Amino acid sequence: MPEITIGRFRGGFCVYWKEQGKRRRYQLKARSAKEAEAEALDVYQRQATAAAAATVTDLWHLYLGERSGRPVAMTMRYTGKPILKHFGALRADQIDTQTCRAYTKNRTKEGVKPGTIWTELGHLSTVLNWAKKQRRIEHVPHIERPSKPAPKDRYLTQPEIDCLLAAPAGPHIKLAIRLMFSTAARVSAILELTWDRVDFERNQIDLRKSATGPRKGRAVVPMNEGLRQALLSARQAALSDHVVEWAGQPIKSITRGFASAAQAAGLRDVSPHVLRHTSAVHMAEAGIPMGEISQFMGHSNTTVTERVYARFSPDHLRRAAQALDFTRDKNVS
Template sequence: MPEYKLQKFRGGYAICLYEDGKRISRRQLESGDAAGAAAEFSRIVADASRPIDPDVRTIWDAYRADREGRRIALNMKWSAKSILAFFGDRKPDEITTKLCRDYVAKRRQDLRGSPEQQERWRNAGKPVASWTGVKDGTIRTEMNQLRAALLWAEKSKIILKAPAIEMPSAPSPRERHLTKHEFERLLNASETPHLRLYLLLAISTAGRNAALLELTWDRIDFERGLVFLGERNVLRPQKGRATVPMTNALRAALANAHAHRRTDRVIEWAGEPVRSVRTSLSKAAKRAGIIGVTPHVFRHSAAVWMAEAGHRMQEIAAFLGHSDDQITQRVYARFSPSHLRGAASALEIGGPRLAR
């Protein structure tokens, strides 16, 4: 814990701040006598120790600034409209379970889609009643960002304690995955180089969408044939960001893209980093006649393909960047040809008597 001390300094007095036994700052006091310096010291310590008592808007903005350059900072820009309109002027200790439930109920009644999308729905004659109802997955994302900001404020000693944030249950995992034939059709229907490279990266590394779009060339190791989806040389693995070997097809595509690069980002277009592939991906999927294609589908598909090929769940978990293989077992074990095979053998009934 930081500790303030009153010390003599240059013929007068100074207030010094120590942390872990080391002095980290020192400031000359205006009072030159002991009594005046002691009173001034007490006032400064009292002011420094007084809780800042920020509202949620202040914490949200500070957390976004702290995460500048990361994907979450951009995502929080879009969530801010709904979160701050409801929670922004409140203090953290005013957030209760009831307030969280009120927010969830309100969002479930809010209009969905951007203004542009709503205009398209209106022009298409889609009833306004069908626009209502923000999905629980979206609401959960917004409230997770609020929780992350408040926990950061607690850790940074901006607030004493982050409140508990109740949110909707996590939606059931998506079942959709592509077959290899579907993926090849999608790849052939991709008209732009950046989307083709994105698709090969996605299926070959099983990386998350954000990790792929943030990938820089300094994390492509051609010599060892490795792709570092997270930061290189970090001791603690980043969630869902593994280091994986290149496939032959990916190596060839990366080598070609590297030769023509114009930025430090692997996925670029017209000399600019690509922020989203949703539009180009949607068009390619439509041309290929494939439905249900989202950026996350490729990570899911890659894991299914590995499971179908009989690879161990521990190996698949490592490839996906899971901290343990429990979630991998729960989602992907059923795709493995060896799953429950040993247990099923104990139920075998055949034999001479049944044959007669």
């Protein structure tokens, strides 16, 4: 064990030591010299352990443990299978552009789409950045990913919406479809929605699971009259705390039920996420400002909203187009 030294840094305490000729320094949270001594030993031992054994597999499982119970943890259990098969035994400092390109090449040969590969490598980058913030690794390598494919442009027209709403389906599927259309929410937010977050007095639905839970793509949205009537009927027949339920039990997936409804409606290439996209497109076509659409969608800022949906607005670039109408009559004074 090298000699560790406690010093002052940025108005507080720090610990530093030399490792292979390079000085390592870490800010401490301690407020007294006594506390700093104990914390300094913990910091050194944590760094020494991490440097010796922090493989991608170790970091991946630690990250999932911290995110336990969140939708991203479930998703990353699936994306982790190919990632850990390729990167699992490596440390962060052993990952470079060539290992990333080899992963992309192998997954492409397996018939995996570029968008899926992009997501998988993005999750690897997320884990490594988290590990750096947790001081479990010193350096985050650049994770090269294939170009992100353009988003699918499939959305439903009004006649297609009418067909889907009228298609035969179980009451839980019909309610889920109406909720997705009227709130522009992801299917995961709809299936997690509980009655305590449906406010009939204020006509609002809080799609956020909790004050500390996931917020991405979730917002507090008003309910329109059609959705209100559907929810009032569902509330009277409710057997559990969940809005969308089956036989008094919450539902984990509506994949098969939704697919059957879409097929009965004569629709192709339609997934639950298409309904979220459809809602945003129809708001844009109705001339709703991008700022309002962004809030409704639960976007953190309007940049994503504008990039994807601004072109559907009837006023999008119209002034620019008019400025280029060189054939129009001009008043001559």
